Amino acid sequence: MSSHQVLINGAWIDSQGTSTFQAVNPQTTDTIPGDFPVSPWSEVEQALDAAAVAARAMRGWPGERFAKFLECYADKIEARADALVEVAHQETALPVSPRLKDVELPRTTSQLRQAAAAAREASWATPIIDSAANIRSMFGPVGPVAVFGPNNFPFAFNSIAGGDFAAAVAAGNPVIAKGHSSHPETTRLFAEAALEAALETEMPAGFVQLIYRTSHSDGEKLVSHPSMGAIGYTGARSAGLVLKSAADKAGKPIYLELSSINPVVILNGALEEKGAELAAEFSGSCLMGTGQFCTNPGLIVLQSGELADSFVQAVAENFKSAAVGTMLSGGVQQNFQQGIEELKATGAEVVVGGESGGGTGFSCANTLMKADGAAFLKDPEGLQAEAFGNSSLIVIADSLSQIVEILEHLEGNLTGCIYSETNGKDDTDYDTIAPALRQKVGRLLNDKMPTGVAVSPAMNHGGPFPATSHPAFTSVGMPTAIHRFAMLQSYDNIRAHRLPSELQDKNPTGSLWRSIDGQWTQGDVG
C-alpha cells in the first residue's frame, strides 16, 4: 500500500519522501498496518513557506478569528471521539476508559476551548498604555510555531491538538505539527479534523500543517529556519537538547519539557501519622499509567529510622502485588532498563523489580530502588537519572540538614512535594526544607502526589532546566501558556487609527483589562 499523505499548505498531498515507518501496537509488539512518510527537507521547507504566508495573512487578526477555529476544532474532535480513542489505544496501549475516553480527550477539547476563550477575551496580551508619552504595548503573535509532541499524551499534548498547539494558535500563529512516531494514525485523525475546522472558519492554507517524521538534521534546520517564530517540544531529553542547541544558535525561542523526577519529601510526623496510607498513595501515583507521566514521583526523600524502613517495606509490597502495565513502546522499555542499570551502577540498590517483562507486550517489573543520603550526595547527577516508567528511587537521609543538602543538589524539576503531619508537628522541619525545594521546582505541593496536572490558570507545568528550557513559562494553564508564543510589541507615537483595537483609547470590548497610566482598568483612556 502507498504511504499516508502529509498535510501541507491546506491539502493532503503525497509525500516526496522515500522512506517510511509504521506504528507498533505495544500490547502485541506487532507493527500496525499503514506506512507513514519521513518527509525530506524540500517538504519541510514547503510547510515553512506556507506557514510564513499564513502568518503574514493573519497579521492584525482579532482573537475572535482564532477562537472560532479552536471551538470548531474542539467540536470536530468530539465528533470523532470513538475513532480517536480506539486508534490511540491501539497505538499507545493506554486504557480506553477512563484514561483516553473520559479523561484525556475531554481535557484536550477543554484546553482548546479555554484557549479560545482567552484569545477572544484578549487580556492575556497585557495591553499597557502610557497616554502622556503616547507609548502603548501589548503581546502579539511571534510567527510560525513548530510543535513536537511526546509519546505519553496522544491527545492532551498531541502536536496538532494539545496544549502547545492550542496556545500557539490562541496567540495568533500558524502551526507546523511534527507528530510523534509512536501514534501517527491518532495524529492523522486530529489533522483531518483540524483541516476541516480551518476550512470552515476560513483560515489561510498554511495555518495548520502536519508532517510525521524528518531526519534529525532536518529537524534542526526546521527549528533554526529564519521563518520560525518559536518552537514547543515535549519529549526525550537527548533529542530535545539537539533541537535546543540548533534553535538557540539561531535565536529562536524554544520551549522544551525534557525530564523531571519530581522529588517528594515525607517528614517523620506524616509517616508516623499515616505511613501505610502514604505508601499506598505513593504506590498508586507512581504506577498509574505505568509511571509514564512527566510528573511521576521518581524520587522520595525520607529521614532514616523505623518509620522510613516500614514505608519502604510497604511500598515494596505494593509494587510486588500491583499489576505490571504495558509501556508505550519498545523504546520506552529499553530506556527504562538502561536507566535502572545506570542507577544501579551509581550505587542504588534494587528493593523490588528491576527486570524486563512481567506485563502484556512491552513491560518492565514495577521497580523500587533505594540509596542513602551520603550516596546521593556523592553522585547527585547519577542518582537523578530519570528511568521513565514504573519506578522510583527512595533516598534515606541521615538528618534533616542532609535533606536540605540533597534538595540543594537537585536539578530543576516540574514539581516538588512535602508531606507533613496534619496538626503542625512537622512545621519547623517544613520551614527548614521548603525554601530549598521551592527554588528547584515549578510547582510546590503539600500533602498531595504530583501526578495530576490541573488545567488551571494558576498551574505551572514548567520549572528550571532541565525540567524545561525556561523557568518563567508554563505549558499548561490558560492564558499563561499562551505567552510562550508571543512577542512584546510597543507602539510609539503611532497615529490613533493605526493602533490595534486593544490599544486604542476606547476599550474595544468594555471588559478587556489594560494598564492605563499605571492603573489596571477595564475603562477607556482619559
Next chain:
Amino acid sequence: MSSHQVLINGAWIDSQGTSTFQAVNPQTTDTIPGDFPVSPWSEVEQALDAAAVAARAMRGWPGERFAKFLECYADKIEARADALVEVAHQETALPVSPRLKDVELPRTTSQLRQAAAAAREASWATPIIDSAANIRSMFGPVGPVAVFGPNNFPFAFNSIAGGDFAAAVAAGNPVIAKGHSSHPETTRLFAEAALEAALETEMPAGFVQLIYRTSHSDGEKLVSHPSMGAIGYTGARSAGLVLKSAADKAGKPIYLELSSINPVVILNGALEEKGAELAAEFSGSCLMGTGQFCTNPGLIVLQSGELADSFVQAVAENFKSAAVGTMLSGGVQQNFQQGIEELKATGAEVVVGGESGGGTGFSCANTLMKADGAAFLKDPEGLQAEAFGNSSLIVIADSLSQIVEILEHLEGNLTGCIYSETNGKDDTDYDTIAPALRQKVGRLLNDKMPTGVAVSPAMNHGGPFPATSHPAFTSVGMPTAIHRFAMLQSYDNIRAHRLPSELQDKNPTGSLWRSIDGQWTQGDVG
C-alpha cells in the same frame, strides 16, 4: 601603585588576579592612572558562592526590603553626582551637560526608584489564584543574576546601577556586576554607593558584588554555573554570542541586547511635505552622542526619485557640516572603520565621510552611505552589518513592493519607524509596509526618530534576535523589565499559613492586583 580592590561578599578585597588593565581617556587617547584587576576564576567562584548564600538568605523576603535598598541607593548616587559625572566624562568623553548630568544620571536614579515602587507594589509578580482547585501562582526571584554592562551608557545601563541591575534586584535577586572595561572608575564609584546602601538597609553580604574583568573562558564559566539564576548582557554581538552559547547549554536564561540598525522608512508624501525638515531631524538623531546609541537610525529606506535624491543630498550636507564627535574608545573607532569597509565591500557607496579622525581623540568622519534596493536584496545580511557610531546607510528602493521585500529580509531590530504625510496621503502605502516592519521590531514608531528611549511601562526596548535574545522581554520599562529575572512558581494545595502573603486569601495590601478565579481584582478571596 597597587590595583583597585574588588567587591566580594560584602567587602572590598584585594584581587588575587595577576594582570590588570587601565581605562583610557577617549579625548586624549591617554591611559588614566589607576590599575583595575582581571579577576581569576577563584575570585569569580567566591562571588558566586556568596551570591548563592545571599539568595538563600533572602528567600521569601517581601518586595519592601528590596525597595528600601533601591531607594537608599538612589539617594547615595545623587550624593555622589558630581564625582560620577566627572569621572564618567573622563572615561567616556560623553558630554557633562546635558547628557551625563542632566539626562543620564537622573534617568538612572529614576529607574532605581521606579523599580523600588514596582517591588513594593508587587503586582508585577502576577498572583493568580484558583480557589476551587486551591492552586496559586506568582513570579518569584530566579536566583543570582550576573549583569554585563555596555560601554555607551556608563550610568543608565551600568552593570551595578542601570536598568538590568534595578530589575534583577526588584525581582529579589543578588547581583554580580561585571563592569565594562571602558569605565571602571565610574563603576567603582557606583559600587561604593551600592555597598553603603546595602549595609544601611541590612542586605546580606553577597547581595551586590563587583568584578571588573575576567578571561573570556571564565566569563563562560560564570554564566553557565549551577548557582546562576539568569544573566543580563548589553554589548557587542560577538562577545554576547559566546556568553549566550555557554548559558544556553546550561539552560540558564540569558537576556542579551546585541545589535540593531533601527530601520526608518520615509514615504514619499512625507518627503514631499517636509523633506528638508526630516533630513535635519534624521541627521540630528543619527549624529547625536556620535551615533553611539543602541537605537541609532542606521538604515533609511526611501523610494527612488527626485525626493529621495534631495533627501540624500540634504543629509550629506548636514553630515559634512556637523561637528565630528569623540567615540567611546579606540575599539569603537576600529569596529566602526571595519563596519564601513564591510559595507563598502558588499556594494554600498560612500556619499560622505568614511575616513578615520576629524574630531578630538578617537573619532571617525560622519559617514553616509548609499545602496539601491536590488543591491540590498542581493546581500541583505552584508548590508545589515552594524557600523556602531556616526553613520547610516540609505537604501533606495525602486518600488513600494521592493520596500516590503526589504523589510521582510530584515533581521530583528529594536525599533522601526515609518514617516508618512500628515493628512493621510501615504496611508495606503503605510498599510502595505507596516505589517512587515511590525513583525521585525520591538518598537514601531510613527513620525519620530528612535533615539529616545522613554522609561515607560509601555516601552519595549527589546526585539527579535539578533537585536535581543528573546522577543518577549524588554530591558527598559518598569515593571515589565523585572520579569526577565523571575521564575514562575505554582503552589498546589499548600497550607494557608505557608503561602506567600501575596497568595493568601486576604489581599496583603488591599491594592495588589490579583487574578482570582478568572477575575482581576484588588479584593480578597471569597
